[in-house]
Amino acid sequence: MQPDAVINLGNSVVQHGPANDRVYLLKLDTDDLPEIVDEVYELGREHGYSKLFAKVPAGEAAHFAARGFIDEARVPGMYKGKCAGYFMSKYLDQNRAVPKDIGRITRVLDCADRKSPTPKDEIDTHGVVRLKQENAGELAALYDAVFESYPFPIQDPAYIRQAMRDHVIFFGIVEDGRIVAAASAELDKSWRCAEMTDFATLPDHRGRGGAGKLLARMEKSMQPLNIRTAYTIARAESFGMNIVFARAGYSFGGTLHNNTQIGGKLESMNVWHKEIPAS
Structure with missing residues (x-):
């Protein structure tokens, strides 16, 4: 299976492709906010992926929540030991939101x-x-x-x-x-x-x-x-x-x-x- 591609959107790093059927914002550059949120969505919609996924500092989570992302997991102190990191998801196909087992x-x-x-x-x-x-x-x-x-x-x-x-x-x-x-x-x-x-x-x-x-x-x-x-x-x-x-x-x-x-x-x-x- 061909691995998903890793690309730059602005100064941020994104992985996307059919293997994981998602867009994954691996590394957010806050200078790309708020436009990066819509760019991730458009990339997912263009390719027909069923999930958008982003790792972001807690202080920037509101930008994603405003576009319908939910935080599925949190890691306290992940960002420089000062604030939490959020793993945020948006499902473009709601069937994917339901765990199989x-x-x-x-x-x-x-x-x-x-x-x-x-x-x-x-x-x-x-x-x-x-x-x-x-x-x-x-x-x-x-x-x-x-x-x-x-x-x-x-x-x-x-x-x-x-x-x-x-x-x-x-x-x-x-x-x-x-x-x-x-x-x-x-x-x-x-x-x-x-x-x-x-x-x-x-x-x-x-x-x-x-x-x-x-x-x-x-x-x-x-x-x-x-x-x-x-x-x-x-x-x-x-x-x-x-x-x-x-x-x-x-x-x-x-x-x-x-x-x-x-x-x-x-x-x-x-x-x-x-x-x-x-x-």
């Missing part, structure tokens, strides 16, 4: 809510390493083995190398000389936040706490970078990933309905967030 989503959250946080000193991060440009080929192969499809082209070594040069730090668990699990921290230094994402583990290495180890190592690496808030957008029907973040002390911020195409289908996503203490 709300019962399972509820069960996942109930299960995650019952999990007690794991003390950091009990998490062994031995074997977790920061990956480099020369690991891009093996890393892409791991993602290709784990995901049938993904919202960003992480199965492409060239994309991974470019992401590393730009703003993404990849980490991996290495056993017997090969990468068996990986994840990334996507930095937004202007907002002073990071998205903990791209978790993947080879099938024969699952059930060993790898995701929790990766997350603990990534959090530690954020402190000297002056990152104040970590968050994730996790598959809402996945018991495993939601439990990983609950155990790591993250708080639930909301559910994004039918938001992201993974593995050949649209999935609802849960937002989790955590304050990163100053180093």
